[in-house]
Amino acid sequence: MGDKVGTYTEQESKIFVQGLYEQSATQKQRIGTVRSLDDGRKYAYALAGETLAPGKWTMGPPTVGAHDTIAVAETAAVGAKRVKVTLGATLIAANGYRDGWLRVDDATYGGELYKVRGHAAIAASGSGYIDLYDSVRVAITAGTNTVSLMKSVQHGVLLGVYNAIAGGIAGVPPIDVTSGYYFWNQVKGTCSILTDGTVTLGLQVALSNATSGAVELSVPATTTDLILGQVLQVSATTLYSLINLNVPGY
Numbered sequence: 001m002g003d004k005v006g007t008y009t010e011q012e013s014k015i016f017v018q019g020l021y022e023q024s025a026t027q028k029q030r031i032g033t034v035r036s037l038d039d040g041r042k043y044a045y046a047l048a049g050e051t052l053a054p055g056k057w058t059m060g061p062p063t064v065g066a067h068d069t070i071a072v073a074e075t076a077a078v079g080a081k082r083v084k085v086t087l088g089a090t091l092i093a094a095n096g097y098r099d100g101w102l103r104v105d106d107a108t109y110g111g112e113l114y115k116v117r118g119h120a121a122i123a124a125s126g127s128g129y130i131d132l133y134d135s136v137r138v139a140i141t142a143g144t145n146t147v148s149l150m151k152s153v154q155h156g157v158l159l160g161v162y163n164a165i166a167g168g169i170a171g172v173p174p175i176d177v178t179s180g181y182y183f184w185n186q187v188k189g190t191c192s193i194l195t196d197g198t199v200t201l202g203l204q205v206a207l208s209n210a211t212s213g214a215v216e217l218s219v220p221a222t223t224t225d226l227i228l229g230q231v232l233q234v235s236a237t238t239l240y241s242l243i244n245l246n247v248p249g250y
Contacts, residue, residue, distance in 0.1 A: 018045075021174060023181040031099040032152045034187075034250065041189030042250055044171055045182065049156035052177040055192045055240050056213025057160040057228065058185065060153030060167030066090035066124070067149040069105055073127040076140040082129045083114075083140055085147060087122055092149075094121040100151040102130055108145060109138045116149070153249070154185060161212045169207075169226060169247050190232060191245035199231050199241055215243065 016035055018028040020043065033045040049061055066088025074084035083102060097116045104112040114132045122128035130149070140147065153168040160169070171185035172193055196208035196216045205215035207225040215228050226248070233242035 018182065018184070020184050023048075023175065023177050023183045025178075025181055027182050029182075032154050035184060037189070039189065041191075042187050043174075043184040044154050044187050044250065046154035046157045046170060046185040048173075048177040048179055048181050048183060049158045050179045052157065052159060052173045052183075053213070054173050054175050056194050057172050057207065057215070058157045058170040058213075059160045059165055060170045061151050061156035061158065062166035063150055064090050067092065069146045069148055072140055072142045072145050072147060075142045076136045078136055078139050080136045081117075081134070082131045083136070083147065084127060084129050084142075085122075085149075086127045087125060089124050091124040091126075092119070092122045092128075095119060097130065097149050097151055098155075100149065100155060102132065103148050103150070104138075104140060104145055105148045106144075106146045108141075112138055112140075157185060159213050160207065162208050162210060162214070165207075168249070169228070171247050172245060186245060187247040187250040188245055191229070191243055192240045193228075193243055193245070195235050195237055195239055195241045197237050199234055201231050201234050204230055205241075205243055215241075 018024050029045040035043045071086040073086045076083045095118045098118045100116050102114045102116055104110050117131040117133045119130045153170050157170045171187040172191050174186055177183045194214040196211040196214035199205055199217045204218040204227050206218040206227050208214040208216045218227055229243035229245045231243055235241040
């Protein structure tokens with residue numbers, strides 16, 4: 001593995017081009033790339049959809065209704081690596097769904113899921129090709145199948161809004177991040193996070209129901225929000241506690 005430098009190995013420094021506590025105006029890793037440290041912390045490479053602050057949980061971008069259950073414009077045979085779709089009323093910018101997902105969602109052969117490699121811009125109500133990393137496993141048939149598009153949860157990350165969760169939980173930034181910049185979003189391990197109310201050492205915390213980006217004590221049978229982790233060190237409300245962060249999916 002090579003000599004240790006802090007908590008990183010020499011091998012890791014060669015694999016990951018962007019520093020863990022750096023932001024970048026240019027993309028240096030694939031969106032969603034996972035980076036693990038030897039102390040149990042884990043990060044996912046992300047693009048900020050707005051200005052973000054450290055220690056506040058974030059969420060993925062909202063889905064676009066006009067890109068849900070859309071028509072297949074041309075049959076994609078088994079082995080094909082692109083699918084031609086016809087959009088609803090909202091355009092897609094070039095590579096807007098890169099490293100996101102295309103799923104077959106109708107009753108006929110529904111459930112197939114493919115990762116998006118990229119695509120050109122597609123006009124509102126227009127047609128265009130979505131390129132895939134993997135080959136089509138079951139033919140996607142024009143006039144029969146419909147598909148939906150979804151961005152990676154790390155593509156266009158937003159501050160977690162307590163009363164308006166738009167997408168999946170994305171993680172907790174370790175640094176201040178400028179809108180439109182790339183960064184490493186923490187998804188597991190020891191993490192500093194904004195506290196709402198009184199939390200208790202060793203107990204679980206959930207998404208706050210009153211403060212955006214914060215967590216609160218999880219109360220069994222009454223708290224319905226997602227559990228984000230276990231309290232490791234307590235701080236007062238409006239300050240930052242330590243938790244063992246556990247974002248689903250990582």
